[in-house]
Amino acid sequence: MKRILLLVSSLMVLAAFAWATVPRDVGAAAPGLKERTQTVLSEVYTVDRIYRSMMGPWSGQEIVLGDPALDERVWITGYSADMVGADGKTPLPQEFMCHSNLDLDATEHMRKMGTSPAFSSRLFTLSQGQLEIDFPPGFGIPVRSTEPLDLTTQVLNLNHEGEPVQVRHRVSVDYSLEREVGEGMIPLMPIAAYGLALTEGEDGYYGVQNPDSEAHGPGCLVGESASDHGYEDGLGRTFSGHWVVPPGRQENRTLVTRLMQVPFETTIHYIAVHLHPFAESLQLKDLTTGKVLFESRAEGFEDRIGLARVDAFSSAEGIALFPDHEYELVSLYNNTSGEPQDSMAVMYIYIRDVLLEQRMAEQSPS
16 A cells, blocks of 8 residues: 655755653553653754645654664554754744654564554654644554664645744654563554545546445545645546645545455554644544544634644544444545645554454463
8 A cells, every 4th residue: 555645845855863762651651661752853944935735845764762782572652743943942833844754664564573464654644733642551553673763754834924934843752662561562553544536537436346325435526636646546546645625615535445454353542633724524434334433623723824733532442443344534624715725634543453462462471
């Protein structure tokens, strides 16, 4: 499955990051669990013009968690990002945030960990409205300390037209070492559902040979691609995960069953949501049962373009997910700007990795 990352940059900056690792005792949240935080500062970006989504300066850097020489298991339990000045400390408005992504090589990870091929290469994305991911206590994404992680940051500017501003991303990854955790951690794996707009073909059902509106729901709207990247479904159709919303309200429905690739019966324990300005909501719907599993509501700034808040989902109990159900993503935008605006709609879904959990139990000493 192709990455949803669609980066078209007018200015590419070579990355030079600084980082620090600080042990942190999470105390009552997870008794006895010693959590560490690795903080990374991005390159300094100069914001001196308007940059639409995915059009601003960006850079990337490879990082590792733990000691590569030990090749130990590391549990990632949280991820956060904010915008700061060139000194790495002075807080700046989050409206300069386009996104912060953390990725790994999913094929290599599957080989090392023994998890499902459905494991997404995208571990995290943070953007306007949601600047922190914190898994329920006792849950985490396990990786090896020998696995390099790719961090990408990009800036956005839809409002500021004054003097140039120097900004950088401050990114933190929370994690615990296996030797400091003990038993009881529950492994999560990321999968993704994202809205698609048909750009070439006869209908809008991604990967469906003979779509039935009763079974698969309404097709997604025909959209204008906002980049050169597309997704071909093997049936003569091309889709874009980045489309243009004209002035007014727009509802976009995408059948995401094939995109999610739910590998086994499991439960959802966290959902992070990526939307663009003028978004109102994003729903994940189980078409088999007719139930809305989660609806994220978005709220824009009152005095400028941008997202002030986007709802996330977090639960230790979880939401049931089934490999034989059909799932749909429904995005709602209300473009009040009077001119076309770019849009995306993504849910990063963290499910209980029951396959890896079983293999870990088999490997544990009795």
